[in-house]
Amino acid sequence: MAEQLVVDRLTKTFGGIVALNGVELAFSAGELIGLIGPNGSGKTTLLNIVSGYYTADRGQITYENQPIAGTSPHKLARIGIGRSFQVTKVFRRLTVMENMLVSGLSDWSETRSQASERATAILEDLKLTRLRDERASNLSGGQLKLLEFARIMMLQPKLLLLDEPFGGVHPELKRFMYDCIRKWNAAGITIILISHDMGSIFELCRRVVTLSYGDIICDGTPEETRADKGVLEAYLGEHHASA
Ligand SMILES: Nc1ncnc2c1ncn2[C@@H]1O[C@H](COP(=O)(O)OP(=O)(O)OP(=O)(O)O)[C@@H](O)[C@H]1O
Ligand SMILES: [Mg+2]
Numbered sequence: 301m302a303e304q305l306v307v308d309r310l311t312k313t314f315g316g317i318v319a320l321n322g323v324e325l326a327f328s329a330g331e332l333i334g335l336i337g338p339n340g341s342g343k344t345t346l347l348n349i350v351s352g353y354y355t356a357d358r359g360q361i362t363y364e365n366q367p368i369a370g371t372s373p374h375k376l377a378r379i380g381i382g383r384s385f386q387v388t389k390v391f392r393r394l395t396v397m398e399n400m401l402v403s404g405l406s407d408w409s410e411t412r413s414q415a416s417e418r419a420t421a422i423l424e425d426l427k428l429t430r431l432r433d434e435r436a437s438n439l440s441g442g443q444l445k446l447l448e449f450a451r452i453m454m455l456q457p458k459l460l461l462l463d464e465p466f467g468g469v470h471p472e473l474k475r476f477m478y479d480c481i482r483k484w485n486a487a488g489i490t491i492i493l494i495s496h497d498m499g500s501i502f503e504l505c506r507r508v509v510t511l512s513y514g515d516i517i518c519d520g521t522p523e524e525t526r527a528d529k530g531v532l533e534a535y536l537g538e539h540h541a542s543a
Contacts, residue, residue, distance in 0.1 A: 302328075302365065303326040303327060303328055303362075304327055304328060304329040304363065304364060304458075304459060304490055305325075305326070305327045305350070305361070305362070305363050305459060305490070306325070306326045306327075306360075306361070306362040307323055307324060307325040307326070307346070307350070307359070307360075307361055308324055308359055308360040308361070308362070309322045309323070309324055309358065309359040309360070310322065310323045310324075310346070310349060310356050310358070310359035310360075310361065311323075311356060311357050311358040311359055312342075312345050312349060312354065312356050312357055312514075313357055318513070318514045319342045319345040319514050320342045320345055320346060320349070320356070320514045321342075321513070321514035321515050322358075322359070322515075323342070323346065323359070323511075323514070323515070323516060324516070325509065325516065325519075327459075327490060327492070328490075329458070329488070329490050330485070330488055330489075330490055331490050331491075331506075331507060332481070332482075332485045332490075332491045332493065332504060332505050332506065332507075333490075333491070333492050333493065333505055333507045333508070333509060334493050334494075334495065334501035334502075334504065334505035334507070334508040334509070334522075335347075335492055335493065335494045335508075335509050335511065336494070336495070336496070336498070336501055336508060336509070336510050336511070336525075336535065337510050337511035337512055337517075337534070337535060338512060338534060338535050340513075341511040341512050341513060341514065341534075341535075342511045342513075342514040343463075343494045343511055344386060344463055344494065345514075346511070347383060347461045347463055347492070347494065349361065349369075350381065350461060350492075351373055351376055351381055351383040351461055352368070352370075352371050352372050352373040352374075352375070352376045352381075353373055355369070355370055356369060363376075363379070363381065363459070364379070364380075364458075366379075368381075377455050377457075378455075380456070380457050380458030380459055381457065381458075381459045381461070382452045382453075382455050382457030382459070382460050382461070383452070383460070383461040383462070383463065384448050384449070384452060384461070384462045384463055384465055385448075385463055386463045386464045386467070388441075388444045388445060388448045389448065390436045390444060390447050390448055390451065391436060392435070392436045392437040393435065393436070393437065394435070394436060395432065395433050395434060395435055395436070396423065396428055396431050396432050396433070396434055396436060396439070396447055396450075397416070397419060397423070397432045397433060399436055399447060399450075399451055400415075400416075400419035400422065400423065400450060400451060400454055401415055401416060401419060403451040403452075403454040403455060415454075418454065419450075419454060420432075422450050422453045422454060423450055425450075425453075425480075426446045426447075426449055426450045426453075426480065427446070427476070428443070428446055428447060428450060431443060441468055441469075442469055442470060442473045445465060445469060445473070445477070446473075446476075446477075449465075449477070449480060453484075457489060458488075458489060458490065459489070459490045459491075459492075460484065460489050460490065460491045460492070461491075461492050461494075462481070462491065462492070462493045462494065463494045464494055464495055464496070465477060465481075465493070465495070466495055466497045466500055474500065478500070478503070478504060481493065481504060482504070493505060498536070501522070502522040502525075502526070505522065506521060506522070507519070507520070507521065508520065508521070508522055508524075508525040510525060510528070510530075510531045510534070510535065512530070512534040512535065517530045517531060517534060518530060518531045
């Protein structure tokens with residue numbers, strides 16, 4: 301089948317820093333891809349460009365056969381590109397349910413009752429039902445992560461970009477997040493997962509893309525990635541050394 305997302309010679313610089321150096325990638329619908337690399341290697345920048353938060357200096361992005369470079373995050377969300385942020389973003393003064401409805405209602409042709417019905421089901425799925433009327437500011441870090449997941453699902457993404465979802469999350473919750481990610485992927489959602497947590501990446505993803513200084517240095521299975529000399533030097537070696 302055709303590729304769902306194609307990134308063609310994407311370059312992004314910040315001042316003198318080359319964050320992405322002509323990156324080329326193609327993803328098929330339904331893949332669950334890990335995106336790894338040392339700090340500052342360009343992972344978040346790639347996500348920011350695909351989701352419309354940054355504009356590339358050069359290069360093309362094609363989503364479902366349409367060029368999308370320069371499209372706003374808002375429009376991209378409407379055509380199915382959803383994302384999470386490295387630092388969780390929710391409306392802290394609003395309740396859990398209000399957060400859900402803000403995500404859902406912004407410009408869908410959906411009535412409030414349809415939206416709240418969907419929200420209720422998603423909250424149930426993410427075990428947040430008992431917190432529905434709690435203000436987001438009262439949630440724990442882990443509960444905020446789940447609320448962010450829930451809000452993303454309100455947008456019914458077809459391509460989901462997750463930036464460090466496991467940061468600071470305790471093991472039990474991490475397991476639950478794995479289950480969610482697997483379930484969404486099994487339902488057909490393409491997922492690109494950024495994480496420094498190699499255990500999570502190697503357990504969840506059959507394909508792992510490694511960035512180093514804005515270049516793809518490896519694109520393969522977890523086994524190939526673990527055995528790759530360049531990856532070891534650029535990334536895994538340092539992690540093993542500090543582990
Ligand atoms: N808005 C920005 N302004 C200036 N420089 C930036 C900006 N965003 C990213 N950079 C730089 O671009 C490079 C790539 O950063 P990026 O955030 O994409 O890395 P990363 O792989 O996500 O790192 P980490 O694992 O630490 O999250 C870094 O050198 C970073 O300092
Ligand atoms: Mg990052």
